[in-house]
Amino acid sequence: MKSIRIYLILFFVACLSQFSFGQISGSAHDFNNENWNSSGEICIVCHTPHNSNTTVAGAPLWNHQVTSSTFTPYTSATLDATAGQPGASSKLCLSCHDGTIAVENYGGRTNGSEIISGNDLVGTDLSNDHPISIAYNTALATTDGGLNDPSTANSGLGSTIANDLLFAGQMECASCHDVHNGGGNSNLLRISNASSGLCLTCHNK
Ligand code: HEC
Ligand code: HEC
Ligand code: HEC
Ligand code: HEC
Numbered sequence: 001m002k003s004i005r006i007y008l009i010l011f012f013v014a015c016l017s018q019f020s021f022g023q024i025s026g027s028a029h030d031f032n033n034e035n036w037n038s039s040g041e042i043c044i045v046c047h048t049p050h051n052s053n054t055t056v057a058g059a060p061l062w063n064h065q066v067t068s069s070t071f072t073p074y075t076s077a078t079l080d081a082t083a084g085q086p087g088a089s090s091k092l093c094l095s096c097h098d099g100t101i102a103v104e105n106y107g108g109r110t111n112g113s114e115i116i117s118g119n120d121l122v123g124t125d126l127s128n129d130h131p132i133s134i135a136y137n138t139a140l141a142t143t144d145g146g147l148n149d150p151s152t153a154n155s156g157l158g159s160t161i162a163n164d165l166l167f168a169g170q171m172e173c174a175s176c177h178d179v180h181n182g183g184g185n186s187n188l189l190r191i192s193n194a195s196s197g198l199c200l201t202c203h204n205k
Pocket of ligand 1: 042060179
């Protein structure tokens with residue numbers, strides 16, 4: 001009886017770890033089974049424990065070729081912030097998603113041919129995309145009037161918007177997306193966008 005109970009508990013724990021939480025395994029960023037990745041590893045396409053690429057400040061042990069494109073940032077008549085060239089983690093995303101560098105160009109490789117196309121291609125023209133690499137702080141929220149104060153508003157993920165969604169105070173691709181599929185939401189979103197929940201985390205509309 002006791003051992004059956006233990007097996008049942010183990011079974012439920014296994015189910016939880018398989019289905020309840022998001023994980024990179026099996027997600028769009030799991031390149032383990034690609035014919036160009038003979039390592040049998042998931043992380044290696046983006047990270048390495050040694051000899052990492054340090055050309056982007058703050059990049060976490062980066063192992064992928066980094067884009068050198070010049071990007072066209074978002075502008076509008078009503079935008080209060082100013083979006084500059086992508087910084088920090090956004091540049092890492094764009095090293096595959098701007099369509100100039102092959103997905104399999106990691107670990108020093110530069111001659112790959114798998115270029116992202118279709119919907120997943122963001123490109124180098126960011127003027128039609130949600131602004132990124134902008135400072136999002138209390139002052140911006142006050143000026144804008146339609147944004148929650150990131151230093152006090154709850155993200156729904158355990159802490160404030162600033163702690164959970166910003167990178168050195170900046171809004172980046174990874175403010176909305178979890179590259180590791182941590183939330184398990186569609187489109188690798190950090191927060192589900194059902195009823196525009198993701199948007200309403202920051203926008204007070
Ligand atoms: C497709 C590329 C990609 C893959 C594959 C990937 N990562 Fe990341 N990882 C990133 C990017 C981009 C960042 C920076 C953005 C961020 O922090 O969300 C990052 C950040 C991190 C960080 C620091 C921030 C944090 O989330 O704690 C850790 C640790 C990390 N990754 C570990 C891993 C491990 C372990 C694996 C494999 C199981 C992995 N990553 C697979 C792209 C990737
Ligand atoms: C090593 C290259 C690489 C990096 C780095 C990378 N991606 Fe991707 N990403 C891909 C590829 C390839 C796909 C398409 C996979 C497919 O459709 O099979 C993809 C798919 C996606 C998707 C669609 C997911 C889905 O479920 O359809 C999103 C969203 C995304 N990436 C966001 C990001 C963000 C945000 C970052 C940075 C934090 C990032 N990616 C970094 C290669 C990369
Ligand atoms: C303000 C939040 C937000 C930011 C910032 C953001 N995304 Fe997205 N992204 C989304 C949402 C929401 C979707 C789901 C599809 C949709 O609603 O258009 C999405 C979809 C995607 C997709 C899947 C293909 C598609 O268009 O449907 C990719 C790839 C992607 N984003 C990459 C990126 C990259 C790379 C960056 C940074 C340059 C970025 N995203 C910045 C919210 C964001
Ligand atoms: C992590 C916080 C955050 C999330 C999530 C977010 N935004 Fe934003 N958004 C901002 C900030 C900050 C600005 C810059 C506002 C400014 O400077 O005027 C902005 C700008 C915009 C703008 C441009 C405003 C202008 O005046 O040109 C629109 C439109 C917008 N967001 C819509 C959305 C939508 C739709 C979603 C959900 C898919 C979303 N946002 C998700 C923080 C966020």
